[in-house]
Amino acid sequence: MPGHAPAPLCTFSEPETPVTRTLTTEICIIGAGPAGLLLSQMLAQEGISSIVVDRQTRTHIEARIRAGVLEQGTVDALVEAGAGARMMAEGLPHSGFDLAFDGDRHRIDLAGLTGKTVMVYGQTEVTKDLFAQRVADGQTFLFGVDDVVPTDLKERRPVVHLRHEGRSVRIECDYIAGCDGFRGVSRKAIPADVLRTFERVYPFGWLGVLTERPPVSHELIYANHERGFALCSMRSATRSRYYIQCDLSDDVDDWSDDRFWKELCRRIGPETAAELQTGPSFEKSIAPLRSFVAEPMRYGNLFLVGDAAHIVPPTGAKGLNLAVGDVRVLARGLVRRYRSGETDLIDRYSEIALARVWKAERFSWQLSMLMHQFPEHSPFEKKMQRAEFEYIRQSEAASRSMAENYVGLPLEM
Numbered sequence: 001m002p003g004h005a006p007a008p009l010c011t012f013s014e015p016e017t018p019v020t021r022t023l024t025t026e027i028c029i030i031g032a033g034p035a036g037l038l039l040s041q042m043l044a045q046e047g048i049s050s051i052v053v054d055r056q057t058r059t060h061i062e063a064r065i066r067a068g069v070l071e072q073g074t075v076d077a078l079v080e081a082g083a084g085a086r087m088m089a090e091g092l093p094h095s096g097f098d099l100a101f102d103g104d105r106h107r108i109d110l111a112g113l114t115g116k117t118v119m120v121y122g123q124t125e126v127t128k129d130l131f132a133q134r135v136a137d138g139q140t141f142l143f144g145v146d147d148v149v150p151t152d153l154k155e156r157r158p159v160v161h162l163r164h165e166g167r168s169v170r171i172e173c174d175y176i177a178g179c180d181g182f183r184g185v186s187r188k189a190i191p192a193d194v195l196r197t198f199e200r201v202y203p204f205g206w207l208g209v210l211t212e213r214p215p216v217s218h219e220l221i222y223a224n225h226e227r228g229f230a231l232c233s234m235r236s237a238t239r240s241r242y243y244i245q246c247d248l249s250d251d252v253d254d255w256s257d258d259r260f261w262k263e264l265c266r267r268i269g270p271e272t273a274a275e276l277q278t279g280p281s282f283e284k285s286i287a288p289l290r291s292f293v294a295e296p297m298r299y300g301n302l303f304l305v306g307d308a309a310h311i312v313p314p315t316g317a318k319g320l321n322l323a324v325g326d327v328r329v330l331a332r333g334l335v336r337r338y339r340s341g342e343t344d345l346i347d348r349y350s351e352i353a354l355a356r357v358w359k360a361e362r363f364s365w366q367l368s369m370l371m372h373q374f375p376e377h378s379p380f381e382k383k384m385q386r387a388e389f390e391y392i393r394q395s396e397a398a399s400r401s402m403a404e405n406y407v408g409l410p411l412e413m
């Protein structure tokens, strides 16, 4: 029939061109953990714009139970950032902690030996306080993002590509802050021939429990017992946090509350156990222990911050504090760059941050070696642990060295 084209045997349709949304900012921050949130807060205080993206939701991030001990430098940074009011009202200042060895106790008098204290205040609360502040300030967040890829790292305007709510997004910025933790994508964006990594994985994990009961002691107790390590910590006067060393192959479901409390009592000894108030746990999880450092912490216009660059075993309570230390150096460097155009401080970011990181790695490793039972240890190594404990107990210099590291070494900028 004239005017009618023959019906096609099959039809092809052009794929729809994906709509890409482009956003621009000064700093693109990957990761809304404590490092990313604090960085955005410190930059906002100085009028520097940022976009924060995270693969999780805010609710998920706020529910994560992690660190509990803040160094004075971390406390000061949170206060200066305007996010410290609740911490100052509800946090518990601690002037010492106990080391216990098969029932023998030795108190490390932090205040007496260093003139400094630490603050017991949960990372969960730090995160909530920072979120509240950033949301009130109108911070741009993209939650639930996927396929995050930082590119053009050596260009003047690097780009972060990602997917958000089904659309592809490109974020053009001056600098990218990789605050996306140990399993994030930022570190992987650095070419393998540039990045050097150093790692030690420990042959056990920590099984942690939270319970709505007053703490067994008003200060933390780190215990080494022949059955393994135990830690008595807290979140408040009515909420306790306990950990025990466990096998890496253990599953949380293997550990009923009853089994956990029995094991903890054995490891902390009868005197302390007599004071323990047990109750139902409302959080129970197993964390592996690892020491890890990636060098350098900068590649082009990408900076690695916090757990994205380094991991410590939790024994020294250093992870969050190191992340905050990195943020302080980077924020100061970026403020200088935007105020005066000088890049000297951001150029030294990696060097300054790593100098402190390695010292905290050493301390966390040393305390972990002292306080845990290692499957490969012979009776000789066990004697060495005991001898070291006795030395710390008898020597004020050794106790002071431990105290100085625990309250946090200075950040040399």
Ligand code: RFL
Residues within 6 Å of the ligand: 030, 031, 032, 033, 034, 035, 036, 053, 054, 055, 056, 061, 065, 066, 067, 068, 069, 070, 123, 145, 148, 179, 180, 181, 182, 183, 184, 185, 206, 208, 287, 305, 306, 307, 308, 314, 316, 317, 318, 319, 320, 321, 322, 323
């Ligand atoms: P985080 O907290 O892991 O946050 C990273 C964020 O990045 C997001 N993310 C991504 N976003 C977009 N795209 C991707 N591809 C992404 N991949 C990841 C994640 O969703 C997340 O929101 O890293 P940050 O900010 O560097 O903070 C580090 C701290 O969380 C960590 O060092 C501490 O929790 C370590 N830690 C402790 N630190 C202390 O200072 N004192 C302590 O007493 C202490 N106790 C602990 C601890 C860690 C523990 N665990 C569970 C390992 C006790 C434990 C048991």
Ligand code: PHB
Residues within 6 Å of the ligand: 066, 067, 068, 069, 220, 233, 234, 241, 314, 315, 316, 317
């Ligand atoms: C904690 O309360 O979660 C905590 C305290 C001290 C540590 C590690 C974790 O060394």
